[in-house]
Amino acid sequence: MNNNIYKLTQLILFLGLAFGAQAQKMHTTKWESGMLDRRTKVGVWEYYGITPSKEMVVVQRYDHTANKLIFYRPGSDVPYSTETSPGQWQRHSVDRPPLFIGGDAALAAYTTQLQYPQLAQERNIQGQVTIGFIIDKQGKASAHRVLRSIGGGCDQEALRVAKTIPDEWIPAQIGGNDVAVEYELTLTFRLAKQ
Template sequence: MRSFFSLLLILAASRLFAQQTKKDSIVKRDTINIHGYVYDEAGKPVKYIELRSSQKYIDFDRVNITTRTDTSGHFTLEGVKFNDTLTVEENILYASTPIYNEGSRFLIIHLPFAALKDVNQKGQMIISAKRTRAKTVPSFIRKSSDDPYCPFIGLHLAPRYKSGNERFIQLVNQQVLYPAKAIENNIEGTVQIAFKVEKDGTLTGFKVLKGIGYGCEEELINAIKRLGGWIPGIDNGRPILMTQTVSVEFKLTDK
């Protein structure tokens, strides 16, 4: 009987030792601990953003190594591969680019800002009209100002139309009229407008980023002003000013 209990104790101890060895191997074998800071293009810390290791398995065990930056942009990742690729969670503020680490234990990461997106990115807006004369080369095309336009960046939620952006696209298509002067002169092309959505949802600071003249820009701006009803961008639960863009194609048809 005593030999039987001794055998059970030996088996239990062996199993515990094997589990500890396996656990240690997941964390320690061929891995390193890294830390560092994440900043945006302006040099400001990027807070509470998730970083993830690309590795999926260590010693046939599935792993999920992630962390979040603190208020200073600092992060720590433990038990990652020596040559690992880090990814950043999807975010409307920053471009999603892989971060390659070649064995460094300390990283300074700079995230590029994401490109400003049109409200109608997923839906085309075309204002069409029938030609009244044969198509010719436009005699006048107005370009945007040479001064660079710097949109306001730094929010966690983009502004949106009160009834949804898809409804906004429908209303713009319904309300924007093709200016008669543009039809007479065979003017067609894309108009892009930028405007600011204030903290209370009002629209200000309209600017023509791309124009074709003959009243097309004014027609689009006036339609957007009439529609109104925007919900402002949100930063950590607080409304904040943000720039939005809208592109519309003015196109003439022969039928």
């Protein structure tokens, strides 16, 4: 009887290890690489982007278990409208810009969901709509508004899409402190050539 219990215990351990090993698996695409545990990102992930010279580079390393940015590739120095004190805003250069976790490729998963409004198609309206929104010190987005308009329903559609972007932002920093900034997102409406 002890031998049967021992064999059963060994089988249970083996199955646990076998299925436990299957729970976490490596996930790699053109734009990201890291471990998944039951479809949830765990551990350190690398996110990739393309430089203006068409070179594929790491743009972010983010620890999804610790919810912490480990590395980001600095881009151009763009000033942001920054909250300097409650309700007071001023344009400033920041030490670290607001970052969407996963970089531009992850952000594109949402921004490419634009649906061309019928009125804009009928009137051949094309162009860019810029949406501004606040990314607060906790990385939450709010106060979405249209900054540049083209009409024909495009402004409302761009606003709708911008509001679908999840709160997966890393706040901007100045002097090692998180700061609220207004982020500007430009969405392009272009009709297919016939």
